[in-house]
Amino acid sequence: MLMLAQLVNALVIGTLYALMSLGLSLIFGVLKLVNFAHGESLMVGGYLYLFLASFFLSHSCGLPLPLALITSMAAVFVFGLILERLFLRSAYERKTARYDEYVILVTFTLGIFLQNLALPLFGPYNRQAPAIFTGRIKIGDLVIAGDRISAAVIAFLIIALLLFFLYRTYLGKGLRAVAQNPDAASILGISVARMRGMAFGIGISLAGVAGALLGPIFLVNPGMGVPFAIKAFVIVVLGGMGSIKGTIIGAFILAMVENFGSILLPDPTRALAYKDAYGLLLLILTLLFRPQGLFGEKERRA
């Protein structure tokens, strides 16, 4: 029973990990860059949902909370389009010297900027965002918190939609084409610049909606994104940079390792304390034994 309850918790958390990591993976696949501001995109989504949902509730205007979720996701998408246009597009098109270093610096600084802007603006306080579904669900002895299970179900639906979009729609196929070979894609008439903007927008909106779903569970504060971003980094390296399948599997592996690690480690002063650190172990093992990740393509160095 205990193990089953732990397993269910790991699956719930894993679905949320998968959602935010897919955004990172998509951005890497198409733009060939790691979005170091991913955690802060998550935080922005968390705050947007918090404010919208509180507004909906306090003005009792009858608007349902899922609408707040969708609106905040859309807002983060637009935010992503703007950021891409401001900081990434020109550097890419002008073929800025040392583009790789530039994008790392820019996204990292963007993260620091957003986090430290939120700090004085919203205060360091932890805010509770309203959950879409509260209460608990009981199946025999198994008790699951309502906010978690609802977040996991919504995350699952969004992931399913994303996969449908990527594999079944024209735009999604365009995105994957650019990810595989931008030159060939542009010869076939796909606008690479547009796809890059689109990928960045979708990528961080996935982080944003993950933040909106995590807000009711783990509270909203300016630094909430940092631990999740680190987990997302570990997941994409583990799964193979840019691999959709690898990212999903990697997310569940990390959630399992964290959950069971923190109860199976016999030392009680360390088991829980190191929960966020188990990821690094996975990261090091991956880099040592399978640097390209579980499903990544082996890249040879020139």
Place this chain on the structure above:
Amino acid sequence: MGFKSLAMILGVFMLFVVMPGAHAEDVVKIGIVAPLSAPGGVETGQALVDGAKIAAEELNQSGGLLGKKVELVIGDTSGVPEKGTAVMERMVTHDKVVAVGGEAHSSVTMAEMEVAHRYNIPLVISEAWADEITAKGYPEVFRLTVCNSLIYSKAAKWIKDSGFKHVAVIGENSDWGMGVIKVFKDNLMAAGVKVTSFSAERTTTDFTPQLLQLKSASPPVDFLVDGFTGAGELLMIKQAYELGLAPTKNCALLGAGMDTLYPGFWDTVGEAGVYVLSNPAGLPGIPKTETSEKFTQLFKDKFQREPDAVAMEGYDTVMVIAEAIKLSGSTASKELIDAMENKLSWLGTRGTITFSKEKNPPWAYHLWMDVPVFIIQYTEFKQDPSKAAILWPEEYATVESYIQPPK
């Protein structure tokens, strides 16, 4: 390199040259250190400073100290030890304060006392609980709040007397949290109560794996101590409730951190907060003293809200320093320390403050031993701490014993 760099250097240099200088010495400066920005406990810091401001205003309205005006020098330590060191250095060497009071983080206090000790400046601690602070035996350091051993040994005794059999403590791995775990272990295990403990990083958000583990523990856990502050404290209560662990018919929950006392508590935990136990070091108006009534009125007039224990501590801190200055007729460190140690007996908002000279146990040194401590229990949703049921100490108790939740 060349002119440009030289210009730059000069620029940097100039920044130093035109620094704001110290004012003339016609005021008595008292330093107040408090966390006023993240990652510190901002609510606590703000309450502390607000209380201190009331005290300074009151002093100045009655003619100041030694014929001089009182000026508070407020330093933000952000709950970061190094910043505590820097702020203290600045207050002592640059602002030339006569004494420093305040602080709400034990880790920062530990850093600040080193500076106070080095420069021999009195430091009156308002709201930091670690034993080590006074156990260190620095003559400059005084504390007018509780320390872990004082409060949790009392709480532990109450737990044992109430008949709980298996206590689980989940504490943050800060000085304070580790102290909570240690005191409960030391006091309960000897009395035959089983204690299970975990510790984790202060920023931990998901306690589910551990709580599930506790849920299936044997013998069943009937008392859970939440040794976290900030988000962790509230999330643990929420998660324990959602999993049906505590507070329930079978298991009580004590939120040891101060966050169970803030208005944000109910917003986060919702109905999970009903029946939660808490241990405030002071409740407004209990015991009722002349000072506490006056202070509560002044505070309400100025800030339009009820004062909490921390605001009362902030007020008492400044007043104790002022009282020492009055008693010794001087602002010299040595005289102030002597006055606080030997002469001071001042009726504050929470009772008559005196500092103990006893060094056994070590934490008793320069501690106000009669500081009021309470164990309260919320009985209604969105209840104010001052309206909650008082379980302990007996002389103020409003109910006979622990109220068991119906479910």
Place this chain on the structure above:
Amino acid sequence: MRRFFLGVLLLLAAALPFIFQGYWLYVAIVGLYYAVLASSWAMLAGQVGIISFAHAAFAAVGAYTSAMLVIYLNFPIPLAMVAGSGAAAVFGLAIGALTLKMRGPYLALTTLAFSEIFRIFLTAEYELTRGSYGLKVPLMLDGNKTWCYYIGLLLLVATVTTLSLVLRSKLGLFLLAMREDEDGAATRGVNTVYYRLCAFVITSACAGLAGGFYAHVIGLVSPRISTISEMGLILAMSVFGGLESLMGSALGALALQSLTEYLRAFEEWRLAIFGGLVLLILKFTPQGLLPRLSELLDTCRQRKSNMLKDEHR
């Protein structure tokens, strides 16, 4: 000319303790710590093209190693600082060996994860590190600030000189060649992984040494020095001073550090302001603010001398 100005600079710096005492000297000492970090990070990011987010964490490695050697094993402070620097180099070697052979942002990712997890380690290993309490560290030279300042200055001069010498050596030339055209350098037989690793280890050692200095000057180390915000501050300092100039980033660090003291009232907004400025600098003048300013100064001077020439004609 260059030598002359360097001399003036040093003289000014050396005279500082005679002008300022107390708190501002303390500010200057902390500024020197950041200057060492910023200049060594700028060498890595600007000259080698490696973006590491573990520079602050390596400073923490150095600080804690040095502190613990002195506290638990009674090492003399200078030896402990060198050992701390060595420990940071070992971590640098391990992370570099794991990630530098791969193309792409693996090093940046791994270093970021490392610094966050090292911070968790520091808080969790309470018995050893005193967790978020911070570890109380014996002061060097009995905490005499004037001497501490000179040690810091010496450290900064030594770092900048060493790194400049490295850049001018064969290693530096290879690094430059690799930065400009990695494939080209590799086909000409340059072992790119090896040279990058060298540079990473050297700069990591610098960070470790700075950390040791910080520990024994402040008298306290806490996990805060390993946070991502601290890394952001170092990055801002380097970018401010110009990523491609060691001296520039050292000055950038000193400038931002004193600016911070000035803008105490805006403390909360500090990193938002710095972050915003860095974004603007990156977008508009990728080479950093100070070089841009100096270019302006140069053109002014140029114009002036042209004017002078015109008058002579």
